[in-house]
Amino acid sequence: MMRLTKNHFYITAWALIFNYSCSQSADKKATIATDSLSTVATVPDSAAFKATIAGKQVGLFVLKNKNNVTAAITNYGGRLVSLLVPDNKGKLTDVILGYDSLKSYQKPREPYFGAIIGRYGNRIAKGKFSIDGKAYQLDINDGVNTLHGGFKGFYAQVFDAKQLSTNELELTYVSKDGEGGYPGNLSVKVHYILTDDNALKITYEATTDKPTVLNLTNHAYFNLNGAGSKTITDNQLQINADRFTPVDNTLIPTGKLQPVKGTPFDFTAFKTIGTDIGQTDDQLKNGKGYDHNFVLNKPSLTAAVATVKSPVTGIVMDVYTDEPGLQFYSGNFLTGDKHDGKHGAAYGYRSALCLETQHFPDAPNQPSFASTLLKPGQIYKTTTIYKFSAK
Numbered sequence: 001m002m003r004l005t006k007n008h009f010y011i012t013a014w015a016l017i018f019n020y021s022c023s024q025s026a027d028k029k030a031t032i033a034t035d036s037l038s039t040v041a042t043v044p045d046s047a048a049f050k051a052t053i054a055g056k057q058v059g060l061f062v063l064k065n066k067n068n069v070t071a072a073i074t075n076y077g078g079r080l081v082s083l084l085v086p087d088n089k090g091k092l093t094d095v096i097l098g099y100d101s102l103k104s105y106q107k108p109r110e111p112y113f114g115a116i117i118g119r120y121g122n123r124i125a126k127g128k129f130s131i132d133g134k135a136y137q138l139d140i141n142d143g144v145n146t147l148h149g150g151f152k153g154f155y156a157q158v159f160d161a162k163q164l165s166t167n168e169l170e171l172t173y174v175s176k177d178g179e180g181g182y183p184g185n186l187s188v189k190v191h192y193i194l195t196d197d198n199a200l201k202i203t204y205e206a207t208t209d210k211p212t213v214l215n216l217t218n219h220a221y222f223n224l225n226g227a228g229s230k231t232i233t234d235n236q237l238q239i240n241a242d243r244f245t246p247v248d249n250t251l252i253p254t255g256k257l258q259p260v261k262g263t264p265f266d267f268t269a270f271k272t273i274g275t276d277i278g279q280t281d282d283q284l285k286n287g288k289g290y291d292h293n294f295v296l297n298k299p300s301l302t303a304a305v306a307t308v309k310s311p312v313t314g315i316v317m318d319v320y321t322d323e324p325g326l327q328f329y330s331g332n333f334l335t336g337d338k339h340d341g342k343h344g345a346a347y348g349y350r351s352a353l354c355l356e357t358q359h360f361p362d363a364p365n366q367p368s369f370a371s372t373l374l375k376p377g378q379i380y381k382t383t384t385i386y387k388f389s390a391k
């Protein structure tokens with residue numbers, strides 16, 4: 001409480017100074033108003049991201065478009081650290097949860113904030129799968145399963161970074177044969193592109209020298225009310241999916257594709273996220289809220305597969321992808337027990353949501369799911385776009 005009050009004082013003082021100086025050159029700064037914080041939207045100080053890890057340079061890379069929409073990305077884990085987009089009054093708002101320094105991203109049990117997830121987004125049952133009769137054992141880092149690539153998935157690896165222009169960053173990484181238990185030397189290339197229509201486009205490419213499984217995604221935690229605001233349960237969500245993949249109590253899909261109609265999982269029309277989240281429902285119980293893969297009716301890079309709207313800022317996010325699935329995670333494991341977020345924010349229970357575009361969880365063990373197998377000679381290619389507007 002004390003801390004909040006203090007922060008408030010400093011934040012207000014800061015805002016006053018900012019307004020007074022009204023610096024046009026303050027590219028990184030713009031006032032924002034959210035439901036819980038009145039603060040200044042900035043990207044973190046790049047000095048706090050400078051380090052050498054495993055002989056590689058880590059830093060913070062800032063992309064900007066002609067509307068001053070700004071994305072900050074660190075090559076540690078390929079993480080999207082900040083994304084400043086205009087609200088319905090034209091004020092820039094940071095919609096991404098994250099930290100002010102590299103150190104915080106390295107702490108144990110960090111919740112994959114903004115990370116590129118690989119080699120496999122979401123869970124593989126018991127960390128086991130087979131290719132051509134050969135069994136592989138992955139790290140068990142989530143109860144009895146493997147999650148998001150294991151103990152040192154891509155979220156904890158240093159990518160090589162090349163800023164190609166003011167609005168494009170290229171990240172590359174070679175994951176060695178056997179890393180995390182996965183076969184094959186895998187070369188991965190990710191591009192973050194900030195377009196002038198206020199979209200963040202993420203493209204992924206990969207090749208391997210041995211058959212392997214691959215399911216890359218981005219684990220951005222969004223709060224369109226502004227990162228640091230209390231909840232996303234007041235946001236409206238629409239997902240163009242008539243079915244989802246129900247899970248067991250370790251969050252492994254049962255293999256069924258269940259219709260959403262008549263269940264809390266029906267987001268085919270806009271619905272406030274909090275409307276059904278508290279219902280008595282076995283699937284909500286297993287996920288401790290929404291933590292499920294939706295089967296997209298029509299993956300597309302031109303028609304949105306999902307849209308989120310904030311009643312506070314009017315910010316609207318449209319999601320486009322060529323992937324068959326979308327993991328909607330309502331931030332059920334966020335605890336907010338520390339004020340370690342950007343600008344001292346505490347990221348509490350359900351204070352953000354993730355919309356992770358992907359193939360289905362545990363596909364390597366589920367013959368009825370689209371295959372995630374990548375063979376030598378094939379090129380893995382996928383694109384996801386998060387596009388912002390405000391009403």
Ligand code: BGC
Pocket residue numbers: 111112122251291292327329333354356
């Ligand atoms: C998973 C959640 C998990 C979260 C980790 C999501 O992709 O579906 O179950 O807790 O990542 O932050």
